Amino acid sequence: MTEGLPRRGVRFLRARWRVVARLAAWSVLETGQTFLTGYAPARALDEGFLAGRTGAGLAWLGVAGLGVLVGAFGTVRVYTAVAELVEPLRDGLVARVVARGVRQGDSAALSGLTQQAEIARDTFAGLVLVSRSFVFTAVGALAGLFSLAPPLLLVVGVPLLAGVALFGLTLRPLARRQEAFLVADEALAERFGAVCPGLRDITAAGAEEPVAAGTELRIDAEQRAACSLARWGVLRVVSLTIGGELPIVLLLATAPWLLGHGVTPGALVGALAYTTQSLLPALRNLVHGVGTSGSRLAVVLRRLLREPEPQPPEPQPAEPFTEAPAPALSLASVTFAYGPGAAPVVERLDLVLSPGAHLAVVGPSGIGKSTLTALVAGLLEPDRGRIHVCGHPVPGRRAAARRVLIPQQAYVHTGTLAENLGMLRPDPVPEAELLAAAGAVGLLPLLEALGGPGARVDPAALSAGERQLVALTRAYLSYAPLALLDEATCHLDPRAEERAERAFAERPGGTLVVVAHRISSARRAEKVLAMDGRSTAYGTHEELMRRSALYRDLVGGWTPVRSQPALALGDPDRVDAVAGTGLAGDGRHVVAHRPVGQVQAAGDLRDGGPLGGED
Known part of the structure; x- marks a missing residue:
């Protein structure tokens, strides 16, 4: 004024x-x-x-x-x-x-x-x-x-x-x-x-x-x-x-x-x-x-x-993946601890991913894998260091528009399937594009079984794996180049998981960071980040097998033995997903956040707390 x-x-x-x-x-x-x-x-x-x-x-x-x-x-x-x-x-x-x-x-x-x-x-x-x-x-x-x-x-x-x-x-x-x-x-x-x-x-x-x-x-x-x-x-x-x-x-x-x-x-x-x-x-x-x-x-x-202050233009990604050349993700000396007196969960971590990269994050339960994805997503702020997504600082509006986080607990709301899948898009998604995304991620059988994109969805009638497929397809349809999968496929069987991960890895210009709970996810990734508290190891699967004792122990504990409790398998994340690829029902599977041997019936929403959705 x-x-x-x-x-x-x-x-x-x-x-x-x-x-x-x-x-x-x-x-x-x-x-x-x-x-x-x-x-x-x-x-x-x-x-x-x-x-x-x-x-x-x-x-x-x-x-x-x-x-x-x-x-x-x-x-x-x-x-x-x-x-x-x-x-x-x-x-x-x-x-x-x-x-x-x-x-x-x-x-x-x-x-x-x-x-x-x-x-x-x-x-x-x-x-x-x-x-x-x-x-x-x-x-x-x-x-x-x-x-x-x-x-x-x-x-x-x-x-x-x-x-x-x-x-x-x-x-x-x-x-x-x-x-x-x-x-x-x-x-x-x-x-x-x-x-x-x-x-x-x-x-x-x-x-x-x-x-x-x-x-x-x-x-x-x-x-x-x-x-x-x-x-x-x-x-x-x-x-x-x-x-x-x-x-x-x-x-x-x-x-x-x-x-x-x-x-x-x-x-x-x-x-x-x-x-x-x-x-x-x-x-x-x-x-x-x-x-x-x-x-x-x-x-x-x-x-x-008063005269309106000039506002920076809102990010308008009219077409997906039109970023200027910049690392898809960069972390510089990032340190984070849950409290002033707590030991750092992430300490002096440096990481750079170029557009189109595919990274798997592995490590024992509770070691900080989800904390890392929360830091990249801007849900947590580092105590020290800098994080950038597509060249934009985190936290920040521009960085938030260029990443999508899919957590383990997938959120599905009451409404049509098209409404659920298009939540992260500013305008309705054309049906042809929606069907193509559903086919790429593996949702198409469920979409057809429900009656098409216009069919109404009852979240309570979907299994945990089906909800994850909906959340994954929703994220796939977003314009965000960086996808963060934090145990987002834990309720899918290996074939369904592979199909979803490959779909994200093959998106034009897309970059994928997946918290792996199976050795197959780590093998598919171009690079693997093994976390063990303050120390980390970074490289390909073969490189880490040669020089990382932690990674060798994790791979040894990932030996697949079906129909056994997860802890008996040595699975550090306590997951034994046995959902069939058709996903008509998940059968009975061990959930990652419950004690060993505790099972969940198909379609049960009460799997450890309120449902979450991708950010």
């Missing part, structure tokens, strides 16, 4: 000076009403009832009542003038929001049109009313105090001016802290909006702790902003006490002195009427109205009137 709000406000009011003059003219009637609120009762007492002249006293009270009627007439006209002042503001804001939304593609335009412009209009109207009321009420009350007895003006006017001055000093800090609180609240709401729909994916990827830590930071930020706002809000109460309630105490405390120095009882009663019936309510409305609504108005206007 190139011009400050105060200057814009002055220019806005100057352009509508006739409306402002009419508003002031009608408000003078309220000043007269306020003047008579204390002056008439004072005269009624001093010149009427206390002097034994009941008629004069009643006449003065009648004048006070007439003042109320005149003030009410003026108040009605005031509302009309306020509307003539407020509606142009709203119209100008709406025109600005529409222009920014239509011409500049501002995604926040709808919120600005439907909510923020209305908030600005209502808040500005309330602000004009309470500010005008305080000014003209204070003028009438102070004039009445001076007319009754100048010492009364000293007793009431000095604390009133002190309270108003203190309140004025808090306005700018309050506005800043109000905006900081709103920003923190929006950040927290945005975080919840992103986290809550993806709870299953977060659980499937094992990212609960980092996601919780990020959310906790935003909660703490909002708490700090709220506490700071509350502390400054206390000064509003202090200013109200000094300006509105202290004069009452001073009038009562100095009453003997005032009466002894020429102040009449009626004048003292009139001063109390001015303070309790006019000044205190007007100051209370000013403090609460300007202090809260004024800060909110300043925040909303700053957002509506």
